[in-house]
Amino acid sequence: MLSPSTTKVEKPLILSLRGMTKHFGPVIAADAIDLDLQRGEVLALLGENGAGKTTLMNMLFGQYTPDAGSVHVFNEDGQETVLPSGQPQAAIDARIGMVHQHFTLAENLSVLDNILLGTEALLSARRNRKSARQKLSKLMHDSGLTAPLDTRVRDLTVGERQRVEILKALYRDARILVLDEPTAVLTPQEADMMFASIRAMVDDGLSVIFISHKLHEVLAFSDRIAVLRHGCKTGEMNTKDADTSSIIRMMVGADHEAPTRVHGIPKQPILNLANVNTKPSKGGQGLQDVNLTVHAGEIVGVAGVSGNGQSAFAGLISGLVQPTTGHVSVNDQVIQKLTPKVMLNAGVGRIPEDRHHDGIVSNMSVAENLVIERLDKPDVQQNGFLRKASIADNARNLTQNYDVRGPGINARSALLSGGNIQKLILARVLETNPDLILANQPTRGLDFKAASDVSLRLFEARDRGAGVILISEDLDEVLSLADRILVMHDGQLTETDSRDRTVIGLAMAGGEQQ
Amino acid sequence: MMDILNIFLSDSFWAASLRIATPLIFGVLGALLCERAGVLNLGIEGIFVVGAMTGWMAVWLGANLWGGIIIAAMAGGLFGLFHAILTVIFGLSQHVSGLGITLFASSAASFTYRTALPQVSSPPRIEPFRALDIPILSDLPFIGPVLFQQTAMTWLALFLVAVVWWVMEKTALGVAIKAVGDNPEAVNAQGLSVVKLRMGSVIAGSALMALGGAFLTMSAFDAFFFGMVNGRGWICIALVIFASWQPGKALMGALLFGMFDALQVRLQTEAGAFIPGQVFLMAPYVLSIIALVIVARKADYPRALLTPWFKGQR
Numbered sequence: 001m002l003s004p005s006t007t008k009v010e011k012p013l014i015l016s017l018r019g020m021t022k023h024f025g026p027v028i029a030a031d032a033i034d035l036d037l038q039r040g041e042v043l044a045l046l047g048e049n050g051a052g053k054t055t056l057m058n059m060l061f062g063q064y065t066p067d068a069g070s071v072h073v074f075n076e077d078g079q080e081t082v083l084p085s086g087q088p089q090a091a092i093d094a095r096i097g098m099v100h101q102h103f104t105l106a107e108n109l110s111v112l113d114n115i116l117l118g119t120e121a122l123l124s125a126r127r128n129r130k131s132a133r134q135k136l137s138k139l140m141h142d143s144g145l146t147a148p149l150d151t152r153v154r155d156l157t158v159g160e161r162q163r164v165e166i167l168k169a170l171y172r173d174a175r176i177l178v179l180d181e182p183t184a185v186l187t188p189q190e191a192d193m194m195f196a197s198i199r200a201m202v203d204d205g206l207s208v209i210f211i212s213h214k215l216h217e218v219l220a221f222s223d224r225i226a227v228l229r230h231g232c233k234t235g236e237m238n239t240k241d242a243d244t245s246s247i248i249r250m251m252v253g254a255d256h257e258a259p260t261r262v263h264g265i266p267k268q269p270i271l272n273l274a275n276v277n278t279k280p281s282k283g284g285q286g287l288q289d290v291n292l293t294v295h296a297g298e299i300v301g302v303a304g305v306s307g308n309g310q311s312a313f314a315g316l317i318s319g320l321v322q323p324t325t326g327h328v329s330v331n332d333q334v335i336q337k338l339t340p341k342v343m344l345n346a347g348v349g350r351i352p353e354d355r356h357h358d359g360i361v362s363n364m365s366v367a368e369n370l371v372i373e374r375l376d377k378p379d380v381q382q383n384g385f386l387r388k389a390s391i392a393d394n395a396r397n398l399t400q401n402y403d404v405r406g407p408g409i410n411a412r413s414a415l416l417s418g419g420n421i422q423k424l425i426l427a428r429v430l431e432t433n434p435d436l437i438l439a440n441q442p443t444r445g446l447d448f449k450a451a452s453d454v455s456l457r458l459f460e461a462r463d464r465g466a467g468v469i470l471i472s473e474d475l476d477e478v479l480s481l482a483d484r485i486l487v488m489h490d491g492q493l494t495e496t497d498s499r500d501r502t503v504i505g506l507a508m509a510g511g512e513q514q
Numbered sequence: 515m516m517d518i519l520n521i522f523l524s525d526s527f528w529a530a531s532l533r534i535a536t537p538l539i540f541g542v543l544g545a546l547l548c549e550r551a552g553v554l555n556l557g558i559e560g561i562f563v564v565g566a567m568t569g570w571m572a573v574w575l576g577a578n579l580w581g582g583i584i585i586a587a588m589a590g591g592l593f594g595l596f597h598a599i600l601t602v603i604f605g606l607s608q609h610v611s612g613l614g615i616t617l618f619a620s621s622a623a624s625f626t627y628r629t630a631l632p633q634v635s636s637p638p639r640i641e642p643f644r645a646l647d648i649p650i651l652s653d654l655p656f657i658g659p660v661l662f663q664q665t666a667m668t669w670l671a672l673f674l675v676a677v678v679w680w681v682m683e684k685t686a687l688g689v690a691i692k693a694v695g696d697n698p699e700a701v702n703a704q705g706l707s708v709v710k711l712r713m714g715s716v717i718a719g720s721a722l723m724a725l726g727g728a729f730l731t732m733s734a735f736d737a738f739f740f741g742m743v744n745g746r747g748w749i750c751i752a753l754v755i756f757a758s759w760q761p762g763k764a765l766m767g768a769l770l771f772g773m774f775d776a777l778q779v780r781l782q783t784e785a786g787a788f789i790p791g792q793v794f795l796m797a798p799y800v801l802s803i804i805a806l807v808i809v810a811r812k813a814d815y816p817r818a819l820l821t822p823w824f825k826g827q828r
Contacts, residue, residue: 063702064826086826089705104700106693107817113689118704120686127686168704 011038013074014207015060015096015176020069022055029055031231032069037176042198042208044222044239046215048251048447050417052231053211054101057178061098062088073176092118094176097169101180101211103161107154111147112136115168132171139170144197158306159190166194170201177201179210183217187305188475188505195221213251213448214476215244227251252449259456264483266295269332270347270436270467271317276326281312288491290326294436299458299468301482302493303475304508309491310471311353314440317469318350319343331435344373349434351425353441353471355418359425362414366406367395369413370428402427403453419450426457437461440471455481475501475508521780525659530779532664533734535772537562537726539671541750542757542764543678544722548594550682550759551715552695552818556612557597558723559747560619561590565727567623570738571630573640583667583728590724591717593619598716602709605822616747624740637737643667667725667733672765674722679761691715695816698823708823723747752802755810770805774798 015037022030030052037043047053058064060071065086073081073094083090091098105114116132133149140146145163153161162182169177177198183191199221202208212218218225218239225242227235227250235250271294280286284307294300304310315321316328319340328335330346344350352358360369371380371391379390395409404423406416413424422442429437439458443451458481462468471488472478478485479499486495487507496507521527541558548555555561569586573579593615600611631638643665646652652662682688690711694701698708726746731738749771757764778794786794 106696
């Protein structure tokens with residue numbers, strides 16, 4: 001363990017959180033956390049999901065009212081102010097800016113209106129937009145972060161939205177900037193650009209707290225690291241003294257290695273797409289002339305920025321989207337009309353992208369959700385009546401085998417955490433031994449341990465002889481799981497032999513492949 | 515055919531269209547304000563009744579006409595406050611609360627009327643708003659009767675369209691209202707109060723709705739009858755979707771409905787001999803449904819409409 005003496009205060013303090021505590025019902029989300037931030041440093045706040053990172057930052061920013069604890073801010077002369085709790089306006093006045101993981105932008109307003117929201121007197125008839133524009137164009141020039149001011153936010157890409165969020169904070173002269181998982185939705189290039197801009201501003205005196213669970217980012221970008229686990233601070237160290245295994249030990253509480261991939265052995269083809277085109281789906285691109293063969297015993301990774309055809313692709317394999325031209329065949333059988341039921345019966349198991357919305361019926365129990373895809377099977381129902389005892393047995397077995405933790409098999413599945421919901425879905429899908437598994441963003445938003453569990457299960461299924469399609473925006477996930485990598489851009493699917501982040505990242509952005 | 519053409523050429527048809535549209539303009543502006551802030555106000559039908567009753571009764575009890583208008587608006591605002599407390603502060607279902615307000619408000623208005631006037635068989639009359647007679651302008655051919663012989667309340671309605679448009683498009687307040695109906699957390703994160711913005715919008719919107727009702731008893735007619743609102747509030751709920759929550763289009767929608775209704779009355783006299791009168795009575799509603807179906811397919815709902823917001827909720 002590292003003692004506090006190794007993190008000697010060199011620069012003046014700018015922010016100090018003391019004894020921050022927050023309960024949500026019986027759960028302690030933050031338990032007496034102390035955290036200091038020095039002027040002009042990048043502090044990475046690391047921890048698994050539910051460790052209390054976002055809760056802590058929301059208390060700092062006044063969005064949550066802490067049960068105990070206080071926020072102290074220091075100005076240039078070292079003068080100390082205590083912020084009143086539960087008031088975002090107080091944090092804004094203390095020049096703290098926060099970029100939330102889920103963007104807090106009004107999509108029906110222009111970029112300019114979003115940035116000015118809350119900075120103008122509501123009951124004044126006059127708006128001084130000219131000087132606002134001047135200040136913004138200087139800001140954009142100095143920071144290198146640009147955004148089209150008169151475009152409505154709904155028409156922006158996620159990368160642009162993120163820049164708007166940062167500009168929003170900078171426009172209010174933030175000297176402390178909190179970034180909550182800023183790279184979760186960015187391409188590697190966009191992320192690098194963002195880090196470069198932030199780094200330049202830090203050199204000019206900005207102080208940054210940066211929440212992440214991507215270790216390579218934290219090691220590359222931060223000056224100091226603080227680790228939270230189960231609502232407590234478990235460690236603090238200078239980044240130059242840190243390495244991956246010591247950080248993971250603090251995050252997880254024990255040595256824990258990510259499962260390493262052994263190359264799969266591809267066997268007979270399972271799925272074949274021949275010249276498939278589809279209509280656009282869910283605001284994303286349609287597929288354009290996609291050819292693909294997935295074999296038993298391999299994991300095929302589809303990387304790409306969302307909106308490039310992933311939802312049409314996933315919809316096609318789930319039987320929700322019809323091809324306009326081309327053929328889909330599973331196990332050498334051409335599927336004439338794609339419906340979810342046909343695909344399910346053909347042996348396709350689906351792990352949907354939005355696990356809360358499409359993966360479970362949140363008001364139904366864990367046990368019910370576990371049999372929901374096979375209600376016609378004799379162990380689930382007989383003559384139209386549910387076999388409650390058999391369903392409960394099934395649920396007890398599966399929750400044990402797949403380590404689904406929660407308030408019990410009869411509790412509403414909405415009460416499970418994200419990681420446990422994903423395990424529930426995995427249990428339901430894998431238990432039927434599908435020939436093909438469609439895993440759409442299977443580890444997004446999951447913490448290190450839950451994500452490794454999911455990865456292990458997918459490896460197991462592959463080694464058992466299933467073909468796996470992994471759709472992901474997270475390049476690290478694709479690189480660590482996939483035997484074969486394809487990039488989806490503009491509705492087209494291109495195979496790449498490279499395992500280089502830059503090369504694949506460039507292809508994701510639509511650049512030429514080398 | 516010639517007869518229909520004559521209808522469209524007559525100034526009385528256009529004057530009637532504008533007159534019929536007036537209460538709808540108030541109502542649709544009110545609904546627009548509430549919904550832009552993210553709150554559906556199905557209390558509108560009852561708030562119309564309250565506005566009609568209180569405005570009329572205030573004048574009958576001796577207030578002047580503008581005093582009646584102010585009292586009607588305040589009564590509407592009061593029911594708006596009630597709806598806002600239930601839906602914004604307690605986060606209850608906006609549908610249930612709104613329908614409850616409609617039932618409660620229309621019954622309370624009728625009850626008050628009956629209690630105040632237990633013995634009356636024919637409703638007492640007041641001296642309503644008269645058509646403005648603007649020298650020169652009212653004597654203009656066609657335009658004079660259509661525009662310049664309307665009552666002051668019609669002008670107030672048109673003026674309020676401009677005011678609501680200006681607030682929504684040109685002021686920081688309008689930006690904040692639109693933001694709170696799209697993403698309340700964005701408003702909260704910028705240090706503004708979601709609760710105040712939403713409550714204020716619902717109260718102001720409900721006051722506007724009540725003016726729609728007041729127009730009926732203080733301008734279109736001169737007395738209060740049971741059932742006189744007759745679904746106008748519901749029409750406004752549909753029109754606001756038709757208008758894509760924009761004041762200018764709201765005016766267009768209300769005028770369109772006014773035209774259908776004015777046309778229907780005239781067609782009854784023209785063709786009433788061959789076609790049952792009920793067909794014509796239905797026509798404006800059927801046409802509204804058709805127009806709505808066409809437009810609403812692309813409707814761009816405020817994203818946070820119907821969604822309650824609580825501070826610090828996970």
